[in-house]
Amino acid sequence: MYERKTSPNLNCGLDLIGEVLYGKWKIRLLWFIDQGHKRPSELLRKIPDATRRVLNVQLKELEDHELITKKIYPVVPPKVEYSLTEFGKTLIPVIDALGQWGDAHQDRLRDVILKRAVSSALD
Amino acid sequence: MYERKTSPNLNCGLDLIGEVLYGKWKIRLLWFIDQGHKRPSELLRKIPDATRRVLNVQLKELEDHELITKKIYPVVPPKVEYSLTEFGKTLIPVIDALGQWGDAHQDRLRDVILKRAVSSALD
């Protein structure tokens, strides 16, 4: 596992939430788990742009941060289910606010994001 | 400037907001600008863990994404002021929600973040 060389910032609420939500797919993972997609394979199908490996890594971090729990069923083929903890559930309204803002402004956002991407590609 | 080699995900609201808010200090920059700390040197003082360079880079991205505007006064020594655009202002309630969650759970968050940092340092 990668070992951090610098210590995290823990000064304010924004630092703290950043520490647990930073990661390309974490928010989406919490969201889909809350929607009832609990198994790793389901999550992978829901987030096809991610690789299995990264999802595992990020799920592990969410678990370490006590936002989700992992239940392993001793069956073959393996079955695993993730669930939000009570703590994790308190994040859902916040994630909802993020998603709603993004949805509400999606056209404009696509526009400005692509505009910047294109102009930087032109040097 | 760094040129992206992969294209951004723009599927859903969460992708979109992620594209504009991702960056270690962006949320804080928006927040402090909204609080009236508009000059680069003020922002740097408010965010002492960041370097001048990164703040400039991230401010530029926020500007490209139309969340802030930059006003350069033609005086010496130079004076610059950033302000939120109307679009940027719509993000403030969302950022507020993030910060409030972080503040509300700060003890627990410090605890789980440090616990994970320590155990990974022990291999």
Add this chain to the structure above:
DNA sequence: GCAATAGGGGATAAATTTATCCCTATGTGA
């Protein structure tokens, strides 16, 4: 002339995060 001020930005290094590749395990069904 020289330092201080306020703001910028290029080049490069270091840190961090994601992606790729490959290998493990165990039943089930063709």
Add this chain to the structure above:
DNA sequence: TCACATAGGGATAAATTTATCCCCTATTGC
């Protein structure tokens, strides 16, 4: 016997983000 499904994880490479260093502008005050 072989492929498939389901989940995991090590090693390493590539991508991306941050940090460091150093230099530039032009004026005011000493």
